[in-house]
Amino acid sequence: MKFGSWTFHGEAIDLQIDNDENGNQTMDLSTYLVNGEWQIISTHAVRRVSYYKCCVEPYPTVNYYLHIRRRTLYYGFNLIIPSLLISLMAILGFMFPPDAGEKITLEVTILLAIVFFLSMVSEMTPPTSEAVPLIGVFFSCCMLVVSASVVFTIVVLNLHFRSPDTHEMTPVVRRVLLELLPWLLCMSRPGYKYVKANVIDEKIEIPKNPKLTFNQNLTSSNSGYEAKILLLHSIHSELRKVVAFYNKEENDEQIQTDWKFAAMVVDRACLLLFSVFIVISILAIIMSAPHLIA
Template structure:
């Protein structure tokens, strides 16, 4: 007798009187032990907006069927047979992924069921598992996600099917079971830190029976290299250009253009971040806080740039510097910032003006006792000298007025320079401190 005939006879003998609706236990009061394990192949997608995760995995279910035992010697040494998973020839457990988000809910391929002569049944349905996972974007892009795959029987309680974690392949880690990663393909965006498994027995108010479930977890950590080179570093460099704006001379006429260009660039990067993260109000992403801080700095720099330009172009014809403004901007601030000004010395909040040549009004002696009286020549000379004196007095007054106006205008310009220098230092410190505070608050910087 050939092996094919023996196999035909074996199938006929096994299915004779077999009811696929009957739970394969000899005693109806005993639970059927079903063991499962996941072989993770690849993490396909992590959809932050819709809070969905897709993985390619194999599921392995093993259980014992007392009606499917035979002696291989009676069937030409056949030790295993296969039943199609698309038909209901033998009993199969209704283990499903509870948090599935697939359109068909059960997206596994109905592969063949392998039955051994000992009655052990092994079923390995592969599939693309798409499930719901609560994505926490608080630390994006330095975030870690913990997603669970919850498996359990859809209709049987714990007294009928006892679902357990299969640790036969790795008995040493029976106390800490996890997914099988022997064929795992590394994901370019996410690092798989750990994939533990836990068995939990739950009870519900409606039913007194226990309901065991098996939860497999995916501990994922986002790789930050892409976001660092494409978002964080460019935005940080753009923000540092704000500091360069305070070192640009006001007469160049490009300070406002530079600040507005930087502000528009940060707004563009912020719109890119908003597209990457889910529209949630529960948490603000860390990178969103970073860009908001950058936008706040640049917006403030625009305001201070306008103030600096306003101070720089003030003149004596339109503005008068009050004593308080003079004391703060021309004495205390230069002394604190250790600035220097030609012709001035700053000491302990005071400005000491160095000696400078002042225009003196020309004087002309009018009454001289030694001059001859009633001499036409001397009288003509006196009239000529008086005329020259009047002209010189007018020229001296005009020069003194221009010097005063120039001195007042220089005071306004130096005040603008002091505010510019103060903004340069303060904004540089704020950018460095805020960047370090935000980055160091992240759980990790490099994955």
């Protein structure tokens, strides 16, 4: 705020600034009423004297620099803390089991809540394209995290519900999701041991019986003996079909288990990455703020 006179020069009206108790030139706040939304930080005052070509008399002016700051207690309890809790819920969504069927519903609900809070902030702040408010940056960061969590949740569900009839795990995917990432994330899997990014199968394998071959061109004078041999051979053929069927079922179940464990690995990786990202983002936003929540 600038105070001065264009009608009278400095010899007629000489504006001066009174010093406070400490000798500083500030605004007199003896009659100031405390405001619940704004807080006065400083009221620095400066006296300047200007000379113009038209006149030889000085023209003094007094400039008051009023530094005010919005109180953030309301925004902290009603916007920032709920958004932090919602972001933490988005992180905990990666710990939600995919078989429950509510994983994607939880993430989408959290995304809608963040969008609602962001719309409230946009209504509170005046529209401008030159600068973005810090609280707007905070909510944009939260919305980015939640949106990315929805995308990765869809990826996790896609991996979890894959079957050997529709998808085949390539060696690169097997190497990355079943060997390298579990070792880096210090994950454990029953029946397997990870040593230097390599997986060792510790399951006890039952030795298979040697294949029995029957010669159908058996010659025997006893017709009953030949009938028994042919009957045993037909039983053996049927048993081999049953064993092959159960071996296929076991193999398919193993492949499905590998896909489910791969989805679990992606879940764990997303949990750690998003946790680190949110912590770093919140610390960066807090450090860039002129003050903490008060």
